[in-house]
Amino acid sequence: MSSPVSSWLGAVRTASGGMLRHKVQVVAIGLVLLVSTASATLGLALLAASNTPFAHAFGAQNGSDVTVTVNSARAGPVALAATRGLGGVTAASGPFAESTVQTQFGGQPFGQLTLAGRASPGGPVDDVVLNAGHWPDGPGQVALDGSPGGGGPVLGSRLAVTGVPGAPALVVVGFGNSVTNTADGWVTPGEISRLQAPGVPPSAQMLYRFTHAASYAEVRADVAEVTGALPPHAVTGAASWLAAENQAAGNGAIMEPFVVAFALIGLAMAVLIVGNVVSGAVVAGYQRIGVLKSVGLTPAQVVLAYLSRVGWPALAGCLIGVVAGNVLAIPVLQNSAGAYGVGSQQVPLWASVAAPLGMLVLVGLAGFGPALRAGRLSAAEAIAAGRAPRAGHGYAAHRLAARLRLPRPVGLGLAAPFARPARTAVTLAAIAFGATAVIFAFGLNSSLSRAAASQTHSATVPVRVLQFGPGNGPGQTPGAAQDAAVPAALRDVPGTLHSVALYGNQVKVPGIAGNVDAQAFGGDAAWIGYGIIAGRWYDAPGEVDVNTAFLTQSGLAVGDTVTVDTSPLTQVTVRIVGEVFHPHNQPVLFGSTQTLPGLAAAANLQEYDVSLRPGVSTAGYVQAVNGALGQQNPWQATSQNGGGQFYSIASDLVGLLALMVAVAAGLGVLNTVLMTTRDKVHDLGVFKSLGMRPGQVLTMVVAWVAGPAVVAAAIAAPAAVALNTATVRAMAGTAHTGIPAAFTQVFPPSRLAVLSLAAVAIAVAGALLPATWAARSRPAVALHAE
């Protein structure tokens, strides 16, 4: 005789066993939960990653509060070691010998690198995370700060060091990440002496953690304490962790708004789809449960049977989904870690637990109501409830559709959703969410592209001439002849369309604490195309443009006049005629050298910006200019391309998130159409018996979702526009900048109309599979399927 428990479970097993006959619905439940859970896991991981990632990484890597650079000829190892015992110091690493060198990669200038000699990446302070390769363990090896690729060096690449005897080469053997950017690369300690330029005093770095280093004032006090403990003039520089945090915040926090937007869309849609799938599966099982109740199943067994009917595929979907979410998160987090400059990031354990648990709770809540109702129904009621939709719904729609001059299958399909208003509303919402995500993604990509183009000027300024050539070693500056060679080369080399010299220096502006970064152009610079947030680009002496930080910190507005102190002896009064897009915490001011006369000095000459005539090869032009300048000239032309790493990562993320949301929406549609197909299986048999051809069946079933898709498109288009505007503004807000109106005006009506077709695409893609099944089903089978 069986025990009560086994008989109880046996009954439940029998009741829930029906799900095996509905394999497609089982697969749909599993897939929706898989996508939803993966999306939720990724979303939570990204939220966690963008939520104070610097603080997490700083703690995990024992970031350096203060990196002090010393002249090691003045402060020897003993004196430096003594600073470990200073009152506020809680930990210290070093001294590490360092050298700042000029490098070339692939024959092109690669810039100035500060290399530190460290025997290992670890230590009590600044525990460098190795991202790829290995730590240098011999001469001629270097590990670079950052990640491989992206057009830069990869493992095995060779960097040529210029400006030091013998022009030694360094092979890249690893990539690491220092959360506080203590160096641009690391070599073995013995390597540093080989990288010292003649006549440059030896240098070393000490890395400290202090009891109090939460503010600039505390950091200044800490530096003063170290400086006081060392011989006079031994300290040559100090870098604070606050600067690194500012930089990380500029990269990371800016991602939060759109990650949050996608996470909310994904979550809302998961709730809808899961609720629809689960309650649909439950309702589909009414008839079977009714029959089983008639042979003795208790209400409690019915409830459990219902929940187990959807629970197993849901559980499987959640488990696979959390794995998929983790797998998807790996490259995304690697990229975002690179953008944050905070070392490696992982999906937090709580996200891997919370996402599937949350989804399972959602499944339970969605299924519990219908299950409870089924448990309370009498057997006869349960059987009746499993049949067709309530009579009367949608009749008027069918009557109207019959009067329209449309092919009959289309009319029948368009009227069908009115028979199940609640299910149609859920389908419509799912399509609308999916389409909103897709349109939003396209819009955000356009906005980010415009921001990238406006920030980097890569489209308008394909070539820059900068001072990083071989003659620009430490202590060396270009001579007057070398300076003069640049405009001559730009004038003589064919292909130059525009060129302008850019001078930069720090200036003082009343009302702004600290310095203002002044940028003065030695000619027309309007062609560079700075994004104008308000006002216009300057076009007369005495006019300047400023960035948002300038206006925020000064309290001034476009149209105001202000006195600029360009040097101790030169004060000019200028009028602010425009606010330009230049995302930066520091206030910046743009004008001509006529307006800011104190800046037009050789020492302030930063670069030449160059645009090319149409059809001119950038690489060929750069080569020609560098040939004209000569190998020993510190001024070297370089091409700039791409929109910056942040924009590239953001674009990938947006695409991935939109794809996941769209796939989930398509699955939601698939499930709804599948349920409707089941409801209407007998009607489909009748249609076929009356001569409806497979193509007409396909058309009719696809038309079931066409109406909701059109309404969803009408909802999604303005929703996506509003979401894009709000998100871009929020992103700009976190980057301390306003935005030109053009950044959000990325949806001309024609483009919006085309993008709105995403709703139709999602609906048709979701409906096509069940429509094909319906079209292929044998009429005799369909007629007898009821």
Next chain:
Amino acid sequence: MQRQSVPGDVIRLDGVTKTYQADAPPALADLSLDVAAGEVVAVMGPSGSGKSTLLNLIAGLDRPTAGTVTVAGRRLDNLGESGLARFRARHVGIIFQFFNLLDDLTVADNVLLPAQLAGASRRTARARAAELLARMGIERNADDYPARLSGGQRQRVAIARALVNSPELLLADEPTGALDTATGQEIGRLLQQLNEAGQTMVLVTHDPALAERYAARTIRIVDGQLAGAGVPA
């Protein structure tokens, strides 16, 4: 042995076998049958004997496992699904025991549907539907929904729908099975009138009286095989 098709046969089945499961006995086994134009044939037999399977094969709703099915001059066993659907729309009208009307369409729209699916012009289809509704005596119910009609009225709607494309063959599966006796007789008389107008019909029925009264010939199927054929007295 393959038989010669006789001109004037609307239905010709040659050695038709239908098997649903490989290890189960066939639903129909090596069955051959001719129905001439204008003839009314009643198909009788116990439940599960293969009557509905036979009807499905003649209607092109299903395909035989073996043998050939020729209806209205067309070989159905080698037609694709689209071909079968076109065949059903133009050459066959089907009446079901439980009417199989579409509840969310009005009576008129139910009747119009096969014509619309077959691509008939709106005007022609409407005229034909109006004519049939009048002929069936239900023209006043054109805008009603099936749920508001009696069983007899529903079956009249189903007959009108079956005839809207003027098919060569009318198939009726227990057309009076869901009706009371008096209503069943009404429907029987209606079918008789159609036959008198030249309509070829196959009636599947359990009702010997219906077969005796209205069919020119009755065939009996038992266990998927013809058990006998005769002309009702």
